[in-house]
Amino acid sequence: MATQTTNQELQEQLDALRKDFAEVTSTLKNLTSEYAQQGQDKVKAAAQQAQQQAKESLAKAQGEVEAHPYTSMAVAFGIGLVIGKVLDRK
Template structure:
């Protein structure tokens, strides 16, 4: 009878260990899901902020480019002869460089 009691106790202990392992597995699974969701949210937020920053930088660059073009157009309109001479000089330099090749 002592063998049955020891075997029964061992069986009960194994069942208790299995239940604890199952509980631990569920805890780890739910912890992983929570942290994965939090990580995904943080990644989405970071990507959104980066996209907003890139959009803002592109918009500023576009605005500056337009302003530069307007300034250049105003200078050319105000001083057409120097603008034509500068353009001709640049054309001659480029032609000389390409003609040597």
């Protein structure tokens, strides 16, 4: 009878341990999901900021080209010549 009680107590302890492990696993899963979501939110915010800065830079460059069209063409031509000479070297 003492052995049966000991086995029953052991079974109850194992069941409690399984329940505890299940709770720990669930908690870890929730924590990692939240951490991943925070990471995704940060990446999205950084991407939006970079996109906004790129749009502002493009608008500024377009404004400069429109304000000084001949100078812009001369600079573009000069840069093209330099790039052509650099790439033509063997």
